[in-house]
Amino acid sequence: METEAFGVIYEAQATRLLRIAVLVGGERDAEDVVAETFARCWRRWQRHEPDDPGAYLRRTLLNELARRGARKTPVAGVARSPGLDEIADRLDLMRALGELDHDQRVVVVLRYLDDQSEAAVAELLEVPVGTVKSRASRGLARLQQILQPLDVTEAIHE
């Protein structure tokens, strides 16, 4: 793969991957995870260029997150300069995501942050579509259980 083409892919994918990494694994190591993801892909793409670089990057990212033991609660602290209420809401979201098991968290993030279809997530994770549906519904239910008492919904809409 040419350097220029790799640069284009980075421009198109980096932000999205970084956001997935933040929500699945926490902000602290997110940039390291993304850097390692691109490093691994760059090496491999010198030999075999993938048909779908985006999917290849996502899978590599998820593997890297799993390798680093991203099954722990993500570390909060994503907000940069919002108001105090928003900070609180975002911390609540991060804590709530951390309550999910890793598989549920990955599905929820891919479905609702990354806007991936159930079929696409199933292919990415190499699991049946039914498993994706199950993890999503259970993950959402758990999030609802945690977030509703905290009035996060109202704060976001205000």
Place this chain on the structure above:
Amino acid sequence: MSDDTIDPPVDADFEALVGRLMTETTAEVAPSPELDRRVAALSTARPRHRRGLVAAATLTAAAMIGLVVWWQQDDGTVVTTPADDPPSLWDTIGTDEWTELPLPPVDGPIVNLLTKATETGLLAVVTTGAAGWVTELLWLGPDLEWVTIEPAGTTASQREQPMWLVVAPVAQPSELPSNKLWLHSGLDLQLATIDLESRTYTTKSYGAAEVAQMMGSAPNGRDMWFVDQHHPSPLDDEPASISFTAFGPDADAIPPLVADRVSRPGDDDQWPDVEQLTLTSAAGIWQSPHGTPVVVTNWSLHDRTRLDAWKLTGDRWTRVASSPEWQLTNPGYGYPMGGLSSEFVAMIGPESGEPTGRARVVSLRFEADGRAHWVEVPPPNEQCPWTFGSLLAFGVTRAHCIDGTEHWLDRKTWRSLPRQDTRAYPTTLRENVDESGAFVLVDLSIDETNPSPPDFPVRGIEAIRVEPGG
């Protein structure tokens, strides 16, 4: 059916809300300039160059994954060249084309690395200096991920024990199957058989508690030969001799080569007791075109030297070719360097480091009828005689001339190969033969004002590809 087997219904409003919440939470998350820099550096990455680089370089070409492997002593980094674009004659492989594949973390500094190509990847024997020189077997497969090869049938606790106490790297015989490795543990010589399916290995011991002065491939290309020289005191009135011990599944007993059983070099007083002669047989075991082992010995005294070639026939070593006695301008040493399919090449000349003095390159050639004779190879330029320091590689001889230039000679024609640069850089040469040719690596200095080791940086790798038989 219990409740936990039923998926709860999805609340569409909450579903949308979660999406929005996650989007807003990460809205300000963007790659930092540092991440941009790190990723941009990937495609322009250059290997790090440090002390010890040249001495530690090693090379393996693995055809299936197109690897040319280069090791740096301090961090074990492996560098690969592009798989689909093997080097042609004197291509310089740009450093921006290299890919670094760091070894998995090992316990302590790496003190030795041996690599061997397999059909589908690369085996690496990594020895670390901590805790008694522990060695691990690693395999790099087509996915370019290192995996550890474990000893078969051991428990988890046993695997934590040091595997080998390697005291010497063992050059691997060329005909040895790709899944086998000779290793010397310090206690004995062992033949390891690797099963890549199960990622395990088994070993068979062949004794050999003591490491020989020299060891190398047996003439059958699979077993190992240990070679020891015996230099008795003149008072002992014993002949100098070379003894051989073979190890391996097909090893046969080998008779010793005893110097005065077949006559000493010269019969007059000019050649005194053998004790005063330098007997060299390093790398001198060679399989002749007729399938018989040949050993080349060198006898030196003061300013004179002579090479003899010995052939093993049955249980006797017989001399098949004796060179003239060469008068050298400085104390001379002869170095049998290695054989090709049709000849054996040696270099004799002034001691290494001497700034002046002519050296000779000589070639032992066998005729169709089995007779052999030594032929002196002329220097590439009569105005520029050889100086000591050349090395030989598959199909190529690197030659230094007295004016400091460096030449590469095609061993088939003994003509100079074209070079991009003939300055006398401190270089290192490693070779490996794959199915279609040979790769030779040369590390070159870019610091033209101070090209002396050990601080010189490396400009890159020059690679040569030589056709089989060349």
